Amino acid sequence: xxxxxxxxxxxxxxxxxxxxxxxxxxxxxxxxxxxxxxxxxxxxxxxxxxxxxxxxxxxxxxxxxxxxxxxxxxxxxxxxxxxxxxxxxxxxxxxxxxxxxxxxxxxxxxxxxxxxxxxxxxxxxxxxxxxxxxxxxxxxxxxxxxxxxxxxxxxxxxxxxxxxxxxxxxxxx
Amino acid sequence: xxxxxxxxxxxxxxxxxxxxxxxxxxxxxxxxxxxxxxxxxxxxxxxxxxxxxxxxxxxxxxxxxxxxxxxxxxxxxxxxxxxxxxxxxxxxxxxxxxxxxxxxxxxxxxxxxxxxxxxxxxxxxxxxxxxxxxxxxxxxxxxxxxxxxxxxxxxxxxxxxxxxxxxxxxxxxxxxxxxxxxxxxxxxxxxxxxxxxxxxxxxxxxxxxxxxxxxxxxxxxxxxxxxxxxxxxxxxxxxxxxxxxxxxxxxxxxxxxxxxxxxxxxxxxxxxxxxxxxxxxxxxxxxxxxxxxxxxxxxxxxxxxxxxxxxxxxxxxxxxxxxxxxxxxxxxxxxxxxxxxxxxxxxxxxxxxxxxxxxxxxxxxxxxxxxxxxxxxxxxxxxxxxxxxxxxxxxxxxxxxxxxxxxxxxxxxxxxxxxxxxxxxxxxxxxxxxxxxxxxxxxxxxxxxxxxxxxxxxxxxxxxxxxxxxxxxxxxxxxxxxxxxxxxxxxxxxxxxxxxxxxxxxxxxxxxxxxxxxxxxxxxxxxxxxxxxxxxxxxxxx
Numbered sequence: 001x002x003x004x005x006x007x008x009x010x011x012x013x014x015x016x017x018x019x020x021x022x023x024x025x026x027x028x029x030x031x032x033x034x035x036x037x038x039x040x041x042x043x044x045x046x047x048x049x050x051x052x053x054x055x056x057x058x059x060x061x062x063x064x065x066x067x068x069x070x071x072x073x074x075x076x077x078x079x080x081x082x083x084x085x086x087x088x089x090x091x092x093x094x095x096x097x098x099x100x101x102x103x104x105x106x107x108x109x110x111x112x113x114x115x116x117x118x119x120x121x122x123x124x125x126x127x128x129x130x131x132x133x134x135x136x137x138x139x140x141x142x143x144x145x146x147x148x149x150x151x152x153x154x155x156x157x158x159x160x161x162x163x164x165x166x167x168x169x170x171x172x173x
Numbered sequence: 174x175x176x177x178x179x180x181x182x183x184x185x186x187x188x189x190x191x192x193x194x195x196x197x198x199x200x201x202x203x204x205x206x207x208x209x210x211x212x213x214x215x216x217x218x219x220x221x222x223x224x225x226x227x228x229x230x231x232x233x234x235x236x237x238x239x240x241x242x243x244x245x246x247x248x249x250x251x252x253x254x255x256x257x258x259x260x261x262x263x264x265x266x267x268x269x270x271x272x273x274x275x276x277x278x279x280x281x282x283x284x285x286x287x288x289x290x291x292x293x294x295x296x297x298x299x300x301x302x303x304x305x306x307x308x309x310x311x312x313x314x315x316x317x318x319x320x321x322x323x324x325x326x327x328x329x330x331x332x333x334x335x336x337x338x339x340x341x342x343x344x345x346x347x348x349x350x351x352x353x354x355x356x357x358x359x360x361x362x363x364x365x366x367x368x369x370x371x372x373x374x375x376x377x378x379x380x381x382x383x384x385x386x387x388x389x390x391x392x393x394x395x396x397x398x399x400x401x402x403x404x405x406x407x408x409x410x411x412x413x414x415x416x417x418x419x420x421x422x423x424x425x426x427x428x429x430x431x432x433x434x435x436x437x438x439x440x441x442x443x444x445x446x447x448x449x450x451x452x453x454x455x456x457x458x459x460x461x462x463x464x465x466x467x468x469x470x471x472x473x474x475x476x477x478x479x480x481x482x483x484x485x486x487x488x489x490x491x492x493x494x495x496x497x498x499x500x501x502x503x504x505x506x507x508x509x510x511x512x513x514x515x516x517x518x519x520x521x522x523x524x525x526x527x528x529x530x531x532x533x534x535x536x537x538x539x540x541x542x543x544x545x546x547x548x549x550x551x552x553x554x555x556x557x558x559x560x561x562x563x564x565x566x567x568x569x570x571x572x573x574x575x576x577x578x579x580x581x582x583x584x585x586x587x588x589x590x591x592x593x594x595x596x597x598x599x600x601x602x603x604x605x606x607x608x609x610x611x612x613x614x615x616x617x618x619x620x621x622x623x624x625x626x627x628x629x630x631x632x633x634x635x636x637x638x639x640x641x642x643x644x645x646x647x648x649x650x651x652x653x654x655x656x657x658x659x660x661x662x663x664x665x666x667x668x669x670x671x672x673x674x675x676x677x678x679x680x681x682x683x684x685x686x687x688x689x690x691x692x693x694x695x696x697x698x699x700x701x702x703x704x705x706x707x708x709x710x711x712x713x714x715x
Contacts, residue, residue: 165519
């Protein structure tokens, strides 16, 4: 218990340093005016790894269908973000910028391999950790991912049959 | 297929309504009128009708787009980005509360759940005692509420509650807790259940289908997709309003601007955007309270699994309420709460409920058998209640700083306990409160113990609010931002006509409070501006 606690404290201290470094880095690269969200490279890979962890139990079992559903949901999340105010898009850009940095991925999320190689349980463990993390920033990041991914999934009429939702009355929709 | 529903917006445009879509403008605009009203929700809509019928020229400015029944397809994926502030994901500064607010012509009235309550007498009594609002008595306001009830068809709802609301009534009754039936502003309602995505049948008497069409028929101008950026202020007068015209996506600027001029200005952008516009404009703030004392009804959520079908997406979303826990302690004591039921739609449910992966998927598969309950905490009365304050981001956009303090957490715990007890009494087989650490409870004793022991802190409890009030607080003793007539202290030709006037939260869904109070303010303003005296506006016959 004591060892665990010490490890945790150490991890939190490192995390704070990474955050400080990240916070110092972004203003240099950030444009003065908020720009539309861009999802590319490691950021896209991170989201692609996070989607199946959040949607475990809802995704189809068939590997081909599953892969297709993950890709489609990643894109649906992307589109949802593009509908948010620019200031919010910038915040989410910062979150994905952080996730894309390998030191942040390792120290803050505890995910050692690159996102493309990360196992689903590993990703689920990081989400579970952020859910009740001591740092408010990570809790809000978790909640943003939760709402974006689960919202994108259940907004899609293709996923309503699985929850026995008949959808709105057809004559008017 | 084409909709069988007549579209009053399409018909009005064909009659020659003056509607200017900011997104369609290739040049800068310059417009003027007797009165410019910023915001087209409950306050702006009522004001527009009364002033236009008094013969004054009116421009109504709205940041959102003009949508109508033909656009309301009852799909969350389309409705939230199109009709809500920030795609229904507006957050407080520390992201502790999710705020649901409209951003479309008709404002929140276009997407609310139709619940209509007069301002509770105890709320008015508190205002008279603490904020010198002597004219705010139930008797003095009664004719104004009656007038707006007649105008908007606010009546008893004769249809039996859906099972989601019936569960609240049934569970409460078994515990000896009184409930009431909610009056609704509907005419010919189909009982579909999709009020929150815009009424597809025009039954809901929102501003979109009532006061705004009447104002436009009387020559008012509606400017949409125009973001009110700042007032140009000279001395004690607002001289102009600069607006940024938005693109078709409603987010980015389209590069064009509008400059509006008026004799008088009415601010009705809601309790976040109204104070924010004044802050951006560096408006005088003699009370020091501009954008301060903003109040939500911090709202807690509890889901329950029933053995029978609930179909919480179908039927009038809110028809049963209980005010029992507003009256079990003094109004300035531990926070009281109003109990209601929310509609259950896939995205709203999936995002409100905590957790992910297989546990979350399992809960979602129970969808037809899930019921939901809400507790609205009445904030603003407790001696430690400071509420929130509106701040500006670097780009000038507003954010509400709303720290959740101990009295709120205490209320949250009691509210979750009350809801779980009622849900089990109604026959629930399991209760899942919206809290990151809460397991599914199978019995009331288990829930009682578990909910009592949960941690109550930021981000652990899922908190939402659909009601934002305050920030331009009125007061009868010059200590307010506005006076009891809604006139802004420090600016001679500016009135505030929306929920930002309220010095506390209402303790009930606020739409009828805004309708009734603003009807009085707007009628007085019409006289002050030299308008003709007219009969009370009535609903057109259909």
